[in-house]
Amino acid sequence: MFEPILTQNIHRPDSEKIATYLAHGGYQAARKALTKHSPEDLIEIVKKSGLRGRGGAGFPAGTKWGFLPKDPDIPKIVAVNTDEGEPGTFKDRQIVECDPHQIIEGVIIASYAIGANRAYVYIRGEFFLGVKRWIKAIADAYENGYLGKDILGTGFNLDMSVHRGAGAYICGEETAMLESLEGKPGNPRRKPPYPAQVGLFGLPTLVHNIETLACIPHIVNRGPEWFANIGTEQSKGPKIFSVSGHVNRPGNYELPLGTPLKEIIYEHAGGIRNKRNLKAIIPGGASTPVLTADQIDTPMSFEDLEKSGSQLGTGAIIVMDETTCMVEAARRLTKFFAHESCGRCVPCRIGSQRLYETLDRIENARGRLDDLSKVEELAQGIDGLTFCPMGAALVNPARSTIAKFRADYEYHIQNKRCPSPA
Amino acid sequence: MVETQNIYKTKNLNPARRAMLLAALYIAQEQYGWLSPDAIQRVADRLDLTPGQVFSTASFYTMFRLAPLGTFHIQVCEGLSCYLVGGAEPLIDYIVKKMNIKPGETTPDGKFTLEVVQCLAACDLAPALKVNDELYERLTPEKIDQLIDFLAVKD
Numbered sequence: 380m381f382e383p384i385l386t387q388n389i390h391r392p393d394s395e396k397i398a399t400y401l402a403h404g405g406y407q408a409a410r411k412a413l414t415k416h417s418p419e420d421l422i423e424i425v426k427k428s429g430l431r432g433r434g435g436a437g438f439p440a441g442t443k444w445g446f447l448p449k450d451p452d453i454p455k456i457v458a459v460n461t462d463e464g465e466p467g468t469f470k471d472r473q474i475v476e477c478d479p480h481q482i483i484e485g486v487i488i489a490s491y492a493i494g495a496n497r498a499y500v501y502i503r504g505e506f507f508l509g510v511k512r513w514i515k516a517i518a519d520a521y522e523n524g525y526l527g528k529d530i531l532g533t534g535f536n537l538d539m540s541v542h543r544g545a546g547a548y549i550c551g552e553e554t555a556m557l558e559s560l561e562g563k564p565g566n567p568r569r570k571p572p573y574p575a576q577v578g579l580f581g582l583p584t585l586v587h588n589i590e591t592l593a594c595i596p597h598i599v600n601r602g603p604e605w606f607a608n609i610g611t612e613q614s615k616g617p618k619i620f621s622v623s624g625h626v627n628r629p630g631n632y633e634l635p636l637g638t639p640l641k642e643i644i645y646e647h648a649g650g651i652r653n654k655r656n657l658k659a660i661i662p663g664g665a666s667t668p669v670l671t672a673d674q675i676d677t678p679m680s681f682e683d684l685e686k687s688g689s690q691l692g693t694g695a696i697i698v699m700d701e702t703t704c705m706v707e708a709a710r711r712l713t714k715f716f717a718h719e720s721c722g723r724c725v726p727c728r729i730g731s732q733r734l735y736e737t738l739d740r741i742e743n744a745r746g747r748l749d750d751l752s753k754v755e756e757l758a759q760g761i762d763g764l765t766f767c768p769m770g771a772a773l774v775n776p777a778r779s780t781i782a783k784f785r786a787d788y789e790y791h792i793q794n795k796r797c798p799s800p801a
Numbered sequence: 802m803v804e805t806q807n808i809y810k811t812k813n814l815n816p817a818r819r820a821m822l823l824a825a826l827y828i829a830q831e832q833y834g835w836l837s838p839d840a841i842q843r844v845a846d847r848l849d850l851t852p853g854q855v856f857s858t859a860s861f862y863t864m865f866r867l868a869p870l871g872t873f874h875i876q877v878c879e880g881l882s883c884y885l886v887g888g889a890e891p892l893i894d895y896i897v898k899k900m901n902i903k904p905g906e907t908t909p910d911g912k913f914t915l916e917v918v919q920c921l922a923a924c925d926l927a928p929a930l931k932v933n934d935e936l937y938e939r940l941t942p943e944k945i946d947q948l949i950d951f952l953a954v955k956d
Contacts, residue, residue: 466880466920504864507934545862562822564861623882623924630925
């Protein structure tokens with residue numbers, strides 16, 4: 380039985396309070412990092428742990444830390460991404476509502492390691508409770524000497540503040556988030572330059588998802604070897620999987636990376652509702668390609684999901700049983716992307732809309748025989764042709780469901796109705 | 802009400818005045834109820850920005866309101882996870898019938914605005930909706946009846 384690490388405190392009463400956090404070993408890692416380690420040591424420790432980003436892209440965290448300029452005269456910034464919006468994902472909401480100090484401790488260690496004295500938290504506008512928890516936790520951290528001037532008597536200074544987004548999925552993309560923090564519309568920036576060189580207000584910026592930051596104190600406390608022993612060859616450590624859809628017990632489950640989908644769905648999430656059969660799984664949030672029921676033995680790791688033709692993404696598992704119409708599932712997800720396109724790049728702005736209209740036509744009995752080739756043609760005109768990864772993401776629902784559930788589409792087009800009982 | 806950081810407090814922390822814009826828009830929206838042209842102008846004056854710069858940001862984000870809202874802003878999720886467990890259209894249609902307004906509309910008495918929204922990050926609690934800043938989970942038509950009847954007599 381795997382012992383939860385990131386979610387070890389969330390079931391305690393008043394888990395969000397600093398007293399609870401301190402009573403269970405909280406801020407010991409920050410003390411250790413600031414008093415016993417040099418910044419270079421910490422970057423090495425994180426590199427050695429094998430920690431990869433939990434926000435979707437899976438970039439090695441220690442490598443990212445190493446990208447920031449070493450010159451102490453250049454001010455640096457840590458930007459904390461709590462803009463969770465990927466459909467199917469609800470892990471960050473739980474971490475920030477139930478254990479925000481764990482993230483602050485990660486931010487302190489990361490800031491010290493890269494030489495940043497300023498951290499900005501960006502949180503999704505709809506997370507009303509999360510905003511309150513962030514503000515309170517930061518205030519308490521200041522009061523207890525973990526933020527502000529001369530932290531723990533080490534001479535290290537760090538200021539931290541919370542900034543609310545206002546309802547835009549795209550602001551979860553790191554450069555769009557920086558634009559939004561600067562008070563502008565959340566249009567992603569062209570990369571390079573990457574935020575590690577030119578980030579918030581033009582300063583070198585380290586951007587992390589909060590689940591990534593939550594891993595840091597545990598790595599410092601228990602050592603990189605301990606962390607690297609959890610998981611698979613290329614996917615280390617624990618991961619919070621959000622399971623939703625047709626399962627008996629939807630919820631967040633913290634397990635080692637590499638846990639097979641089958642175990643997560645049938646053992647932890649209680650299996651499929653009403654004893655129905657499994658039809659399809661989206662393994663990593665709305666933007667990751669769909670898997671079929673016979674791929675259920677796939678381990679939830681970066682490398683295994685890539686091999687199976689999908690991605691780990693945010694680790695948000697959407698489970699669909701045999702009654703689900705895959706045309707409708709793809710139509711709904713594509714509608715989301717069409718709604719959330721920031722409008723900057725033509726392929727995404729116009730392409731997502733045309734893609735949605737085509738799927739909507741098929742679903743609503745107005746499909747034509749050449750519509751499937753039209754979808755592919757549209758996808759080719761979007762994928763890889765936009766500033767940010769949204770273009771590549773938004774074609775996945777349509778493309779992967781046509782590749783794997785073509786019969787659903789053909790039935791719709793030929794019979795002008797849904798193959799699944801409503 | 803929503804907790805928003807004090808505009809004057811954030812001023813000292815932000816190197817760029819424009820970076821205060823989202824916080825300022827939230828404050829203006831709380832005071833005016835929505836971002837009227839007058840509110841936009843006042844925010845612009847305060848932050849030394851042009852009304853165009855302010856409007857460009859305000860109109861990008863769905864949570865900034867460029868028209869007045871009802872007292873209770875009902876936001877129903879139409880995401881995939883909500884749809885899979887009986888949410889989205891069936892619930893939206895039920896509310897439309899019950900309240901006799903379409904998504905995007907406000908009841909004539911100014912009490913309710915209905916809106917269809919994207920994923921609320923509450924997929925484990927699906928089907929979900931929000932009224933103002935409160936989340937309501939695992940909805941059924943009966944729960945919606947109770948909720949709307951309760952709000953109808955509330956101020």
